[in-house]
Amino acid sequence: MISNRELFLQNTAQTSNSPRLFEIVKAEGVYLYGPKGEKYMDLVSGFNVSNIGHRHPKVIAAIQEQLERYLHVTVYGEFVQAPQVQFATNLLATLPDNFQSVYLTNSGAEAVEGSMKIAKKFTGRRQIIAANHAYHGSTQGALSLIGNKAYHEAYAPLLPEIDFIDFNDEAALASITTDTAAVIVEAIQGEAGVRVPSASYMQALRARCDETGTLLIFDEIQTGFGRTGKMFAFEHFGIVPDILMLAKGIGGGMPLGAFVARKEIMDVIKDNPMLGHITTFGGHPVSCAAAQASLQVIQEEKLLETVQEKADLFRSLLQTPKIKEIRGLGLMMCLQLETFDQVYAVSSYCAEQGLMIDWYLHCETALRVAPPLTISIAEIQDACKIINEAIEKFC
Numbered sequence: 001m002i003s004n005r006e007l008f009l010q011n012t013a014q015t016s017n018s019p020r021l022f023e024i025v026k027a028e029g030v031y032l033y034g035p036k037g038e039k040y041m042d043l044v045s046g047f048n049v050s051n052i053g054h055r056h057p058k059v060i061a062a063i064q065e066q067l068e069r070y071l072h073v074t075v076y077g078e079f080v081q082a083p084q085v086q087f088a089t090n091l092l093a094t095l096p097d098n099f100q101s102v103y104l105t106n107s108g109a110e111a112v113e114g115s116m117k118i119a120k121k122f123t124g125r126r127q128i129i130a131a132n133h134a135y136h137g138s139t140q141g142a143l144s145l146i147g148n149k150a151y152h153e154a155y156a157p158l159l160p161e162i163d164f165i166d167f168n169d170e171a172a173l174a175s176i177t178t179d180t181a182a183v184i185v186e187a188i189q190g191e192a193g194v195r196v197p198s199a200s201y202m203q204a205l206r207a208r209c210d211e212t213g214t215l216l217i218f219d220e221i222q223t224g225f226g227r228t229g230k231m232f233a234f235e236h237f238g239i240v241p242d243i244l245m246l247a248k249g250i251g252g253g254m255p256l257g258a259f260v261a262r263k264e265i266m267d268v269i270k271d272n273p274m275l276g277h278i279t280t281f282g283g284h285p286v287s288c289a290a291a292q293a294s295l296q297v298i299q300e301e302k303l304l305e306t307v308q309e310k311a312d313l314f315r316s317l318l319q320t321p322k323i324k325e326i327r328g329l330g331l332m333m334c335l336q337l338e339t340f341d342q343v344y345a346v347s348s349y350c351a352e353q354g355l356m357i358d359w360y361l362h363c364e365t366a367l368r369v370a371p372p373l374t375i376s377i378a379e380i381q382d383a384c385k386i387i388n389e390a391i392e393k394f395c
């Protein structure tokens, strides 16, 4: 019989020439399971999605309850659907008052697309500034914002009037002018290898946007929902953006994204022309039910309070000069090695030992450490033992 692995290679689109090809038959808590009984501790969280672990029982219960009521009923924005309304209301309750309206999407890239549109229409300006080495998604608009020229050249032409500045460089903020509709930055650059900006840079960025009437848009698609030890990473910097983009962790493992803004900004899509931004499946009721449960789990289990202690434990157990640098905030971490060969050898060895660890899209010399926030102290100790062994062997 032809195996699933062969069918995967034969019949599903391949996004690289070297997929990792782990077959997963079940996932629970911080563990992934393979068909032959393999068990892997997951330090990747499905790329910053499974913040509360895989298949959290409260998320599963909320999904099951919603399955009994309805699945898709109409396009987003027409009927009143309790899971959407309740999730949006509870999400706003976690945010400062200038966030007043939530648009629910299917994915992060769609949150990026919608945010760019409302920023242009609200300000009447066209220029958008993004950061070198940024990653915001793969749709054409989001791709236009990523600071990696190879992707621009391969898929040109992309959006016009996008300019780039260096991230975390205060001098570069002078490029933001009264012609700039929006500046879009990740709160922490993730795929560039977890580059954490200084609070003073973020404050200067906020001030420059205020001076020029430019909207400040934060991509918290990786950093949101507790990953850094605060609900949103902007809270570390003492500033509040104008538009917040979310996805990944918000759905509790289901596909969901959102962009959130002041009502006057969001309202530009209502008319002139009407239905300026619509989606069939965005804010799917089952995803929203899962998101609502996931938010409750983060709050009721007080997960945020444990993040820093866990991050500190990782840092203290991974003390070897062979790791050049540990970057990150909370449980969004990266271990800087020297070469991709080392990263590949370490992650392959870890997988053989039952630990799933990966690298970053635009920083292949660094290991990604982003476990579910629910990981226990004993599990962190086990994970670090394997990582240290692998680094000793291959670096």
Ligand code: PLP
Binding pocket: 047, 107, 108, 109, 110, 135, 136, 137, 138, 186, 190, 191, 219, 221, 222, 247, 248
């Ligand atoms: N923004 C950031 C910071 C991301 O890391 C990602 C995905 O990795 C995206 C946007 C795009 O999200 P999605 O893959 O859901 O479209």
